Amino acid sequence: xxxxxxxxxxxxxxxxxxxxxxxxxxxxxxxxxxxxxxxxxxxxxxxxxxxxxxxxxxxxxxxxxxxxxxxxxxxxxxxxxxxxxxxxxxxxxxxxxxxxxxxxxxxxxxxxxxxxxxxxxxxxxxxxxxxxxxxxxxxxxxxxxxxxxxxxxxxxxxxxxxxxxxxxxxxxxxxxxxxxxxxxxxxxxxxxxxxxxxxxxxxxxxxxxxxxxxxxxxxxxxxxxxxxxxxxxxxxxxxxxxxxxxxxxxxxxxxxxxxxxxxxxxxxxxxxxxxxxxxxxxxxxxxxxxxxxxxxxxxxxxxxxxxxxxxxxxxxxxxxxxxxxxxxxxxxxxxxxxxxxxxxxxxxxxxxxxxxxxxxxxxxxxxxxxxxxxxxxxxxxxxxxxxxxxxxxxxxxxxxxxxxxxxxxxxxxxxxxxxxxxxxxxxxxxxxxxxxxxxxxxxxxxxxxxxxxxxxxxxxxxxxxxxxxxxxxxxxxxxxxxxxxxxxxxxxxxxxxxx
Numbered sequence: 080x081x082x083x084x085x086x087x088x089x090x091x092x093x094x095x096x097x098x099x100x101x102x103x104x105x106x107x108x109x110x111x112x113x114x115x116x117x118x119x120x121x122x123x124x125x126x127x128x129x130x131x132x133x134x135x136x137x138x139x140x141x142x143x144x145x146x147x148x149x150x151x152x153x154x155x156x157x158x159x160x161x162x163x164x165x166x167x168x169x170x171x172x173x174x175x176x177x178x179x180x181x182x183x184x185x186x187x188x189x190x191x192x193x194x195x196x197x198x199x200x201x202x203x204x205x206x207x208x209x210x211x212x213x214x215x216x217x218x219x220x221x222x223x224x225x226x227x228x229x230x231x232x233x234x235x236x237x238x239x240x241x242x243x244x245x246x247x248x249x250x251x252x253x254x255x256x257x258x259x260x261x262x263x264x265x266x267x268x269x270x271x272x273x274x275x276x277x278x279x280x281x282x283x284x285x286x287x288x289x290x291x292x293x294x295x296x297x298x299x300x301x302x303x304x305x306x307x308x309x310x311x312x313x314x315x316x317x318x319x320x321x322x323x324x325x326x327x328x329x330x331x332x333x334x335x336x337x338x339x340x341x342x343x344x345x346x347x348x349x350x351x352x353x354x355x356x357x358x359x360x361x362x363x364x365x366x367x368x369x370x371x372x373x374x375x376x377x378x379x380x381x382x383x384x385x386x387x388x389x390x391x392x393x394x395x396x397x398x399x400x401x402x403x404x405x406x407x408x409x410x411x412x413x414x415x416x417x418x419x420x421x422x423x424x425x426x427x428x429x430x431x432x433x434x435x436x437x438x439x440x441x442x443x444x445x446x447x448x449x450x451x452x453x454x455x456x457x458x459x460x461x462x463x464x465x466x467x468x469x470x471x472x473x474x475x476x477x478x479x480x481x482x483x484x485x486x487x488x489x490x491x492x493x494x495x496x497x498x499x500x501x502x503x504x505x506x507x508x509x510x511x512x513x514x515x516x517x518x519x520x521x522x523x524x525x526x527x528x529x530x531x532x533x534x535x536x537x538x539x540x541x542x543x544x545x546x547x548x549x550x551x552x553x554x555x556x557x558x559x560x561x562x563x564x565x566x567x568x569x570x571x572x573x574x575x576x577x578x
Contacts, residue, residue: 439490
């Protein structure tokens with residue numbers, strides 16, 4: 080058992096770096112170990128980033144996608160990018176429907192700005208985000224022809240969830256209908272992405288649509304009592320869009336706990352720590368409530384504070400244990416973008432060309448490789464985002480990962496920045512296969528994640544089943560055949576697909 084004052088050992092530090100960034104680079108690991116950092120100190124350093132307000136731009140969505148990938152490869156603050164990826168999935172918006180590169184880019188910029196700040200302010204900003212207004216039909220929500228899409232997903236996906244931890248509904252259809260009324264009158268300027276409110280198109284109680292009833296929500300859920308809560312309490316008009324959020328964030332579940340805080344904490348735990356199954360177990364409920372209480376998230380809504388509580392919690396570090404297939408340790412499958420960016424960053428390989436590709440193997444464009452792995456940024460498959468964990472892995476998507484790994488180690492003759500040079504990470508004077516394997520797994524940040532059987536299999540590969548007990552890495556053919564091959568096998572290993 081540990082806490083914020085527990086000093087990080089190598090395995091825990093690697094785990095923290097893998098989960099909060101793109102891989103555990105040896106120099107970053109050593110910085111933590113040399114500093115004798117505790118869980119709390121390391122978390123504070125990671126969360127303190129100032130970050131950049133990056134906007135993926137381009138004439139076409141492909142250009143914006145590629146620029147974002149290249150930005151991640153060079154990002155100085157990888158936790159910021161990991162958070163933006165999480166929010167991109169949480170507030171899933173696709174250009175397939177939006178059809179506006181500028182507004183999609185502005186949404187990603189908004190996520191960079193607000194990714195660790197006030198979650199309540201974040202949701203209010205997303206209410207007015209042009210890409211979201213288009214994607215979930217707020218622009219088509221008029222006082223005489225209501226559209227309930229955003230009102231439904233605001234509750235189901237972005238804040239409350241359909242059911243609380245006890246399995247009881249968090250809202251009713253009537254709440255969707257009423258919240259939709261608060262969102263009428265909003266659209267945006269196509270060329271600038273600036274949202275705007277039209278008073279004439281907003282649903283007022285005093286107009287001819289007053290038969291929809293009082294502007295009251297949560298009369299049977301949320302802990303507000305039979306009277307519910309009126310969302311015109313601050314007056315009618317543009318302000319209702321914010322008042323609704325204030326009410327949602329006061330919603331309590333059937334256990335008397337804040338519903339938004341619990342659900343958001345659960346999702347971040349799933350993203351950074353380990354999968355949480357439904358129905359949620361008492362042990363996982365306890366962890367959720369602990370990190371909410373320690374961070375005060377249900378009152379201050381500070382995402383950074385909630386992250387710190389997660390990053391110092393035992394539940395986060397329990398998933399760092401080695402031997403991933405013993406069945407005793409929960410593991411998470413790396414997202415395709417995480418797999419790609421981590422590999423490129425750790426191996427110091429840049430993408431080639433204006434239309435970026437790996438400079439080796441099949442020379443496929445990186446966007447096409449990611450699509451084959453099951454993830455195209457700026458085009459999540461639905462409002463539910465991507466399916467995580469085992470859904471990332473199929474015969475086709477796993478083959479795409481393997482092909483990417485092969486392409487990387489085949490990039491031998493490109494420019495200095497786009498070629499793979501294992502001598503940057505491995506001393507060519509090493510001859511013992513165990514030492515060579517350790518150097519490779521150190522470079523890829525998974526030294527303590529391989530099983531004994533996997534290590535033995537990789538040593539057998541290096542030594543041709545023991546026939547050649549030592550290697551000469553200064554020999555060109557040996558280096559290009561065995562060392563490059565070893566990197567490919569480790570990149571393709573089950574352990575490297577997991578956190």
